[in-house]
Amino acid sequence: MxxxxxxxxxxxxxxxxxxxxxxxxxxxxxxxxxxxxxxxxxxxxxxxxxxxxxxxxxxxxxxxxxxxxxxxxxxxxxxxxxxxxxxxxxxxxxxxxxxxxxxxxxxxxALVIEALEQICELIDRLPMTSRRIFLMAQVEGLSYAEIGVRLGLSINAVQKSLARALVHCYEVVYG
Structure with missing residues (x-):
């Protein structure tokens, strides 16, 4: 039992x-x-x-x-x-x-390394597609259209996914 x-x-x-x-x-x-x-x-x-x-x-x-x-x-x-x-x-x-x-x-x-680790952990908690979109937008500086072409998504889908990722980051950081 x-x-x-x-x-x-x-x-x-x-x-x-x-x-x-x-x-x-x-x-x-x-x-x-x-x-x-x-x-x-x-x-x-x-x-x-x-x-x-x-x-x-x-x-x-x-x-x-x-x-x-x-x-x-x-x-x-x-x-x-x-x-x-x-x-x-x-x-x-x-x-x-x-x-x-x-x-x-x-x-x-040491503080920079700790901050980078926290950022990586935060990003790792995102769903895979949202993570990819977030990194393409924030790190690579790609536009919604460019991300959409790379991932085969509409601009609207990219915008919504990025918005969810940003809300996730905000909620983790600011509770």
């Missing part, structure tokens, strides 16, 4: 559910991640981050497939780490082109 949590699981029920998943699947997840990463320390960190996400998720029902859930969360965290590394690398390359006198401080660099 599958039990289910009430609409809002109590802190005790939530903690017990997370502990049960942790006890049953933590070593499996660490082993999986160590094989992928080739490093026990990074695997342990990523497993920790994965369970931290599970704790914060406050799921309404128990996990039907805990390993699939944990693998998906860990994969997304790996992608996030790779994206962060790529952002840091691209930012470092652009900074290398600046004269030393105008290079930002270490603190400023």
């Amino acid at each position: 599958t039990s289910s949590f009430p609409t809002a699981p109590s802190d005790d029920a939530h903690a017990a559910a997370v502990q049960a998943v942790y006890r049953s699947h933590h070593s499996w997840l660490r082993s999986l991640l160590q094989r992928k990463l080739g490093n026990a320390s990074d695997a342990a960190d990523l497993a920790h981050d994965t369970f931290e996400r599970l704790i914060r998720a406050r799921l309404d029902t128990p996990l039907a497939e805990p390993r699939a859930y944990l693998r998906t969360v860990a994969q997304r965290l790996l992608i996030g780490r790779a994206r962060r590394a790529a952002l840091e690398s691209a930012y470092a390359e652009s900074l290398a082109l600046l004269p030393q006198a105008v290079a930002p401080s270490v603190e400023s660099r």
Whole structure:
């Protein structure tokens, strides 16, 4: 018999559910991640981050497939780490082109990287078509007509999708 949590699981029920998943699947997840990463320390960190996400998720029902859930969360965290590394690398390359006198401080660099990560996460939450339209308009500077031609959409569809994307960004930022 599958039990289910009430609409809002109590802190005790939530903690017990997370502990049960942790006890049953933590070593499996660490082993999986160590094989992928080739490093026990990074695997342990990523497993920790994965369970931290599970704790914060406050799921309404128990996990039907805990390993699939944990693998998906860990994969997304790996992608996030790779994206962060790529952002840091691209930012470092652009900074290398600046004269030393105008290079930002270490603190400023960290703030920029953090802001870029937040922007990437915000954009990643958009549906694929809206994300593509948003990036074509905001990054590439394409007109609605140009985007429509590239994606095979009407100008009206492009406008509506971009408007939804902008509303999404506004709601995330300003609540």
